[in-house]
Amino acid sequence: MSEDVKKFLYVNRKAPYGTIYALESLEVVLIGAAFDQDVSLAFLDDGVFQLTRGQDTTGIGMKNFSPTFRALGDYDVTKLYVERESLEERGLSADDLQEIMYEDEDDDWAEKPSIRIVSRAEMADIFAEQDVVLSF
Amino acid sequence: MKFGVVVSEGPYTHQASDTAYHFVVSALEAGHEVPRVFFYHDGVNVGTRLSVPPQDERNIQAQWTDLAARHKIDLVVCIAAAQRRGILDENEATRQGKDANNIAEGFRISGLGQLIEMGIQTDRLLMFGD
Numbered sequence: 001m002s003e004d005v006k007k008f009l010y011v012n013r014k015a016p017y018g019t020i021y022a023l024e025s026l027e028v029v030l031i032g033a034a035f036d037q038d039v040s041l042a043f044l045d046d047g048v049f050q051l052t053r054g055q056d057t058t059g060i061g062m063k064n065f066s067p068t069f070r071a072l073g074d075y076d077v078t079k080l081y082v083e084r085e086s087l088e089e090r091g092l093s094a095d096d097l098q099e100i101m102y103e104d105e106d107d108d109w110a111e112k113p114s115i116r117i118v119s120r121a122e123m124a125d126i127f128a129e130q131d132v133v134l135s136f
Numbered sequence: 137m138k139f140g141v142v143v144s145e146g147p148y149t150h151q152a153s154d155t156a157y158h159f160v161v162s163a164l165e166a167g168h169e170v171p172r173v174f175f176y177h178d179g180v181n182v183g184t185r186l187s188v189p190p191q192d193e194r195n196i197q198a199q200w201t202d203l204a205a206r207h208k209i210d211l212v213v214c215i216a217a218a219q220r221r222g223i224l225d226e227n228e229a230t231r232q233g234k235d236a237n238n239i240a241e242g243f244r245i246s247g248l249g250q251l252i253e254m255g256i257q258t259d260r261l262l263m264f265g266d
Contacts, residue, residue, distance in 0.1 A: 004256065006255065006256055008252075008255060020177065020220075021177065024176065024177055024216075024217060027216055027248065028176075028248050028251065028252075031247065031248035031249055031252065032248070032251075032252040034249070035249070035252045035253070035256065037252070037255075037256065131255075132255040132256075132261045133261075133263075134142070134251075134255070134261070134263060135263055135265065136144075
């Protein structure tokens, strides 16, 4: 890995609607993808709701930006870490999340899931590995 | 050490921009470098020159403008966040057909790439928010 590549972690802690943090976090991720850094996303606390399937925002007059997560693979953003305890505390499981896949160029473009469910302890290790942590 | 600073909450409502300011002042006094401060989310509201706080209160925008001039700090307001919240410079006001602009001296409007670049080029990136 070249010296210019840093490990960036975008931490998503807030529900997708109600505040603008989730949407503006995603905007940073999409712009940041152009910089060829080693990018990961973390979803914890109410941030796990950002990835839930079947979001319908018609009643609140907000743009439903959840389909954008499925496009992240095209931007080489393929590591979406979701904290298991945060899911469980909210009565959610992996089945409640949308399916987000990427094509692994190092494995004959095999389709693989981008979402990785990790424990709170594993999440701490992921944080510790990073060079730059942006918290939203 | 070279610090990058992000302010992601609005002035007066939230302590974030004040804490960031005090951090930058202290870091500079201690001999560190702060080449850029990036304003995001409601933090972009720090960059309006039209705020008029009571005279016995601090003027957050003026504090940043003054500090930036003395230490050559690049104060960058995120364009996407700024447009949503009505923070415009002359170019943007013209481009968007608006009748006024409000960006304060020492601040400039630019893209999110400036935030990523700051993360790459500094030793530590600090985010002041909620």
